[in-house]
Amino acid sequence: KAGVTQTPRYLIKTRGQQVTLSCSPISGHRSVSWYQQTPGQGLQFLFEYFSETQRNKGNFPGRFSGRQFSNSRSEMNVSTLELGDSALYLCASSGGLAGYEQYFGPGTRLTVT
């Protein structure tokens, strides 16, 4: 089974721009979660989608948004980029039920200059 894939793997943007990151979950997985990883804040939960609906949301500003498509693929968007948005953005997928573990993708390294 193919793992979680994320594209692009690396991205450089300038302040004020917006960016869209993509995540393809493991086949059959219906839940996709997004996390931001930085040296200072560690791993922080952004949001989770299940069957195209946002099921949970972390404490991030409205500039961070996401969506999930009918094939379970998910995208996250960050508008009006700030220097502090530089981070590794991780996507994780799971079967979606309470007892399922999450499998992580390699991440997208976003650098904002």
Added chain:
Amino acid sequence: AQSVSQHNHHVILSEAASLELGCNYSYGGTVNLFWYVQYPGQHLQLLLKYFSGDPLVKGIKGFEAEFIKSKFSFNLRKPSVQWSDTAEYFCAVKLTSNTGKLIFGQGTTLQVKP
């Protein structure tokens, strides 16, 4: 708010030494518990998990963890570390409500000297 605390931020051990990494969480309800590992240049991988039942769980690569409910702890152990265990280790908690949200500890960097 729920939180996860990992006691050691940076651990340095020699090969064959025993390892114990502490993890405590703050949540009074039922939880699922996980340890993930991130090897240099690689993505997060699941080491082991606890959902219910035997509080001593065994994972991959000889790792094990013990859930002590009264102490809200889920410590990771390995009897004898290898140089290849050099990595960052994350403890994570998931509330067993209908959500996939994981709350992570700050991580522990383990450096094993050959």
